[in-house]
Amino acid sequence: MKPTTSRFHRFFAGPSHSLLPLVLMGGVIGVAAGLVMFGFLSLLNLTLGWLNGANLEDFESLSPWWRLGLPVLGSLLLILLYRLTPVSGQTVGLAYVLERLQFGRGQLPAANTAFQFMAALIALGTGHSVGREGPAVHMGAGIGSLLGQYTSRPPSQLRLLIGCGTAAAISAAFNTPLAGVLFAMEVVLMEYSLLGFAPIIAAAISASAFSGALIGPHSVLQPVRLSLAGYGDIPGLLLTGLWVGLVAVLFHYLVRLFLRFPLKSRAARLLLAGVITGGLALFVPQILGSGYDTINATLSHQLPWGLLLLILGAKLIATAAAIGLGVPGGQIAPMLMLGVCAGGVAGTLVPGTSEPGLYALLGMAAMMGAVLHAPLAALATVLELSLSAEAMFPAMTVVLTANLICQHGFRQPSLLLTLLKERGRLLQTHPLRTALAQRYLSELARFDFSGFDTEQDAHHLDAVLEQKLPWVVVRQGEYRYLIEGEAFAKVGLIWREQKQEQPLHQALAPLLSDRLRLIELTEDASLLTALKTLQQEETAGFLLPVGRRGLGLVTRRRLVTMLTTDDPIQ
Structure with a gap:
């Protein structure tokens, strides 16, 4: 084996x-x-x-x-x-x-x-x-x-x-x-x-x-064939997007309310979430669990709009409490149920001749897109559930409207960013900074260098010279310096020919300037972190651990070349 x-x-x-x-x-x-x-x-x-x-x-x-x-x-x-x-x-x-x-x-x-x-x-x-x-x-x-x-x-x-x-x-x-x-x-x-x-x-x-x-087949949501009755229903679609967007905004506010609820104990917060959910379930049992049975019933137009409105209100509170108080589950299924209920209410009340089940399906996608800022994933969900490309036009209309209301009208971030912010984690959202934060120095690391300690390893000079590697990392006291292999070899050969008239560290001293000092990292760092460091310090590069391969070297030249030119990195 x-x-x-x-x-x-x-x-x-x-x-x-x-x-x-x-x-x-x-x-x-x-x-x-x-x-x-x-x-x-x-x-x-x-x-x-x-x-x-x-x-x-x-x-x-x-x-x-x-x-x-x-x-x-x-x-x-x-x-x-x-x-x-x-x-x-x-x-x-x-x-x-x-x-x-x-x-x-x-x-x-x-x-x-x-x-x-x-x-x-x-x-x-x-x-x-x-x-x-x-x-x-x-x-x-x-x-x-x-x-x-x-x-x-x-x-x-x-x-x-x-x-x-x-x-x-x-x-x-x-x-x-x-x-x-x-x-x-x-x-x-x-x-x-x-x-x-x-x-x-x-x-x-x-x-x-x-x-x-x-x-075997295990789709939790029953496929439905629904399409727009006519373009005269577009005003109803816009109203549905507006309504679902407002529900998404309310959901954000409720989640933040429970995230900041003045209870420090995890046990007390979890118990409160259970009491809130159980208390609401006494009157509206449909809120328990993921709610896929209620979603399927709404898509097939089996529930009256009054009951849907009641379920929507209770589910908003129960879901916000579960998420905000720390119950370790997902947010998407309750979010889909909220969207289905909101869309089902809209489908009954807004003008138009399309089936209410269509509005329920569109509300589900709009809620997911607005809360998570994921319109394409939401549209794919509609496509795979409706089994009809004809549902794409109304879906895009409602999803776009809900996203504009939630994301731009009320400036609500993605729910995931809200959850991370409460834990003191701010994700990069600017495209360039995001790209730099997602790539790491270890991906640029090179290993074609020798190590040399001026205090302890003078007798290893011949071994370093024989390797003829492009770089030598010289330790001088508590610092390490990056020296080109040819420059190091030249000094070493002269020092050896002069029969070691002075200590080796004195012979190397002219090469060990501050601008050639390396920053030693205890763990990998993102390119964004590395660039911030280069702005603050004059350094020749970084030494960092790279998994099983040991210490890796990333020179300043290598990093800048990779970011600014199409030439092969050195």
Whole structure:
């Protein structure tokens, strides 16, 4: 087995510029994510089936005491899980994935991924108003990151593999590969790249095929064929977009209200979330869980607008409480339910001849697009659910209007950025700074240099001279300096010919100017951080640890050349 593992590692750790290994890794990630999601969904469905019978989301059939007590019980189990888990493994969710992408070099710890698996099972199985998408993304992204770390991929490719895991998890969980691909690139990676499409698509289709082979068709939302009756309904579409945009703004405000709720104890916050959800469920049981049964009923126009309005109000409060108070679940499924209810209300009340179910479908996409700033992923969701390209025109109209109201009219950021800001993490959103923050010095590191210590290693001079490497890193006291190999060799040869009349460090002193001093880093740094350092200090470059390869060297010249010219970097 050992030689096989070694060959596997060598193959996937091959040239970082090669596309084929990345595509194959995307396929491997897809299969692994499909297997994990199969286990997760099987356990979740087993729990929901024990509670609700064949209709897994039928929390409405539970007795009032169960509806009140189930979320509270879930909060108590979550409190116990948190107390049994080390603090370092407790941060989870889609926002955490984004945080690790920009501040953690794309390295997602296995412990957090395992904690997400268990915490999501508890939260979803006990009716908290959260979804499975966020946990699915974290688990898929964790699989991609761990495989990338094992195969020693550079940070930029760890990002890509996390995107593969994201697309694979969404595709496996909901059988929507296109939405998974666009969600990964638009929400998680926040960029579209030609290099990224192939591996991410490979991950999405392999996950969908593998999970489908294991559990068969498993779409949680029933496909519906809906289209616009006529262009005379455009005013109704604009009104629907305006209404859903205002609901999205209200949702943002409620989430921030609960994020800043004056309770410091995690246990107290989780318990309060359970009490709020259980109390609301006494009167509106439809708010429990992800709400896919309510979404399907609304899309088929089975619920009156008055009930939809009541569900909308209660679900807004329950979901904002769950997210703001820290229940470890996803935000997308409750968000879709909010959009469906808002769209269903609009479809009944606005003028027009189109079916109310169409407005419900459009409201779902508009809510997702407005809250997450992900219009393309939202449109892909409509396309895969409606099975009709005719739904694209009304979808684009409503999604665009809702986004303009929420993002530009009320200047609301993406919900994920709001969650990160509350944790003191400000993601770069300027395109240039974002690109620099997502690339790391280790990707530019070179290893063709010798090390030499003027105090202790004078007898190694001959060995350094024989290597004839382009650079020599000279340690003088507590500092290191970057010397060109030819200049070092010239001084060394003269010093040796003069029969060591003076100490070697004195002979090298003319070469050791402050502008040639290197900055020693204890960990990898982004190009944005490196450029800020170069602005503040006169330095020749950086020394930093690069995985199993040891210390790497990034010269100032190499960094500036890469950023400013098309010439090969030196």
